[in-house]
Amino acid sequence: MATKLSELLFGAFPDLRYQPTAKRVRADFEGSPVVDTQEALLVWEPKRVTPVYAVREKDLLVRLRRPEAEGGSTEEHPFAWSTSGQTGLDPRTGFRRHTAPGEELDVVGSAFTAAHAAFRPSDPDLEGYVVLDFKAFHWLEDQEEIIGHPRDPFHRVDVRATLRRVEVMLDGVKLADTVGAQLLYETMLPVRYYIPPEDVRLDLLEASPRRTVCPYKGEARYWSLPGSERGKNIAWAYDSRFIDAQQIHGLVCFFDERADVAVDGELQPHPITPWS
Structure with a gap:
């Protein structure tokens, strides 16, 4: 078997x-x-x-x-x-x-x-x-x-470009719309959609003081959607310290545990993760 x-x-x-x-x-x-x-x-x-x-x-x-x-x-x-x-x-x-x-x-x-x-x-x-x-x-x-913790030899991060249309909504507000996303596949975690900042409504978001570190991707800074409880620290982008994460340097990702993400018009399920 x-x-x-x-x-x-x-x-x-x-x-x-x-x-x-x-x-x-x-x-x-x-x-x-x-x-x-x-x-x-x-x-x-x-x-x-x-x-x-x-x-x-x-x-x-x-x-x-x-x-x-x-x-x-x-x-x-x-x-x-x-x-x-x-x-x-x-x-x-x-x-x-x-x-x-x-x-x-x-x-x-x-x-x-x-x-x-x-x-x-x-x-x-x-x-x-x-x-x-x-x-x-x-x-x-x-x-x-x-940084963060030792890298796990059984844990892998892969990034792949896509031309599929990725849209992000929260509380009825469209926060991103792109056909230039990078898809990040990480062992045991849901696919993440990293979006060029020019395709993100950063004018609607507010910079957050929150910072986190990932041993695979670097240090992340965050944004929140003002007036939304679900929108607190809803998006992040990594710095450029790790060369093996360069495909996502400066790109913006959203917690689709809370935000609504549609791919080619199909709404994706909200994943269950430690950030749910």
Whole structure:
């Protein structure tokens, strides 16, 4: 019997997962070295959709200790992947919300302490490794800065040009109309329609202070539709830091979880995602 690969991946979703990476991985805290290794692992705790780095304790350039303080609670952001009801933890859920057994640790350097920024899993396959809080440190793979979270080797982004007519409406207002969209296909996510700014009614939108980062596409700035609750931070565009995302640099995309998108006159369904 044939196996659908996405079902195979989701079948492991409740488990602690890891994958070795051949890349040289380094981290620092405001310039103070934390780790330098070529034996890092990518680790996904149960119900996590994005990986973090695990490194051998022997490769750490700092020391670990048991936490001196309890620390605050970690807000959880669950989400449903599909109508089947399978749930996971949105990446906004903090590092300290661990879903596998293990021990929390502080990371202590000569000039800093990163409280609760390490986790030693109680798993024989990860013996000798500690998982580090990505957001606590600045990261490099070889000579390239990594933002957001480590790139997932099983996650792919492809961009394809289309001549199909793409229209975007919200609350009865047409916000975009183009035959020059770029279609972005991303593993486990719905197709996104990136539209040239000259085909977007930017005069109807208001720049937002919101900024987010994506390890595959860069840093995004946002726009909102004034007077619309559904229109808050409804559209975004990425900067040009990553050359492998250059087909969408400066193009505008809309959350079709909330906006109405028609392709060649056919209204598309609203997808179910962490941004629904």
